[in-house]
Amino acid sequence: MTKLMVFIDGTWLYSNLRHLAKESNQPNFHIDYGALPHAVREQIERQSGLTGLQVVRTFFFGSYPVNYDVVDEDRARKRKDFFRMLREDYHYEVEAYPIDYADRRILQDDREADDTFSPREKCVDIALASAMMYFAAIPGAFDIAVAVVGDKDYFPMFQRVRNLGKRIAVASIRQSCAKVYSDRQDEKRIKDFHIIWLNDMVDRIAWVPEESLVECKSPLHEGNREVLTTMRLREGQPFFCDSCRAKFAEQKAEQMAEFTASASLAGHRGEEEGEGGEGDQHNEGIVDAIIPDRGFGFIKRRDGASFFFHLTHLTNADWGTVNVGDLARFTITKMPQGGKAGAAGEVTIVESAAGNGRSAGNLTRR
Ligand SMILES: [Zn+2]
8 A cells, every 4th residue: 555645734725725716717716625636636546646545644734813803703713713624634744833913803994004014923933844854754654645735844854854864745725735746847856746726626625615594593583594605614603693703793892892901912912822833731720601682701710700791602502592601612812901801702501500590690700
């Protein structure tokens, strides 16, 4: 058996999707990540005449925002849902690193025109290089490494991996590929196959969205609750339609300003979270207040620290079923500060205190 490992520079791929979108004439082009590793494998088989290649693992290296303007929470959440989908649906190994937005909007177009801030991604290329080098050094881990990349920085690593007797294939995008990879003469001696152009396989790797009718669980929803969506839902994850999500974003921004620390912890959190993986520590606490008609509540951790959460933060329960006294596990997006509550990110109800009933809770200053 000839073993293939696929290493994807997710940040590069993501920022060059528009070229594939153009190629495929679909402005909403998305990649089918289940198909991608196998589409690349087929290309190698076709080129080389090798048969029986097996993709034994696929790695995806990317980043996610931290410390951003809360208005963008939905956008940040989608990134995490995407990584989760890669892990759960396709068994990718995902390595993601935080990018500190210093309390700003995530998209440049949403920032002030004279704001010179530019978010800095860290670790992604080194993480990819380290992983490929590491597995190349482990006997029998793989025979062929497929790098889905475009940046020039990787070529010294490819040389080293080839020195270990491994074969390298590069898959890239024509409009964003360093010359060193497309060079037919391969002067740097970095590859064992012709370059594979994702441009030429857009139909094979396009994700075809499937629409389904789902019930919007938002208490703010107007009209028929059954909505057509292409969104992929995890089991137990409540669905909210686009217009309810927009309303939530406004509501949340107001509530966060009212109840949680307004000063950001810029410069600190990013580093604390920088240990690789998703970085969020899991915390446990008891739901100790719920304001049912305004769609938010508070969780108290054992050390007494209090955290604001909104109904959209729930990962496995409907707002109507959450009770005071429930045991919840949650991630933190803001630490409590200056006597104000912190803010939770994702909230998972671990144990229900059903029977205690819902109570309006006490809205004293925290
Ligand atoms: Zn709705």
